[in-house]
């Protein structure tokens with residue numbers, strides 16, 4: 100099943116728009132993991148299992164694994180999710196972008212090495228650099244459009260032909276680049292007005308929306324401004340606020356409670 104079909108099915112059957120981010124930081128793990136050489140895998144597995152009922156997608160962030168030399172843990176984590184939660188698509192957040200011949204290797208890394216259903220990608224190099232990802236029609240390509248960080252507007256809001264650059268990205272993604280129907284966009288929860296602008300440009304295209312929780316974005320405003328016509332269209336992603344809801348032995352239950360609370364904050368506004 101393609102990423103887009105799996106995502107749409109998951110939105111409907113699980114009634115959730117929550118994407119659970121998997122960003123391991125061993126210094127924040129509960130004490131019980133202190134002497135566990137496999138703590139990165141074990142902690143993320145426990146969080147995924149505890150939050151699965153509330154997740155429309157999981158989003159491991161590759162730098163959090165690579166910085167620890169824990170790529171093997173990432174491979175096993177994605178394999179675990181696919182075996183135990185096969186209805187929940189996995190987004191590899193790696194924000195890749197390079198010339199086409201190299202991008203081909205990044206596509207192989209994301210989709211074949213790690214087995215991700217979707218990958219985040221940087222559009223700055225242009226269409227040809229995205230093509231190796233876009234060619235994998237069964238996988239999702241989630242393109243950075245208006246990121247959640249404080250400095251996002253420095254380049255993304257620059258006026259080009261009278262409109263901010265991020266709107267050109269949204270329009271090209273929707274009109275020129277999406278021949279396989281496998282594109283989604285990243286727009287930060289911290290920018291509700293820009294979310295509304297992007298939604299108006301891309302119709303029902305899915306949006307990955309990081310920035311609720313630790314970055315302070317308002318989930319209700321995200322949904323009101325950016326839901327699609329049928330009240331879905333969003334993967335509202337939270338990492339630290341879910342992962343580290345408790346540093347004690349109740350870490351998994353606390354993560355489940357945080358994910359459920361986010362779902363319940365979202366759904367009344369759909």
Ligand SMILES: O=c1ccn([C@@H]2O[C@H](COP(=O)(O)O)[C@@H](O)[C@H]2O)c(=O)[nH]1
Nearest residue numbers: 160246247287309312313314337338339
């Ligand atoms: O614009 C963007 C794009 C990606 N991210 C990633 O999402 C999570 C956010 O983590 P929180 O702990 O929920 O703040 C993280 O992996 C980022 O790399 C983003 O924040 N903004």
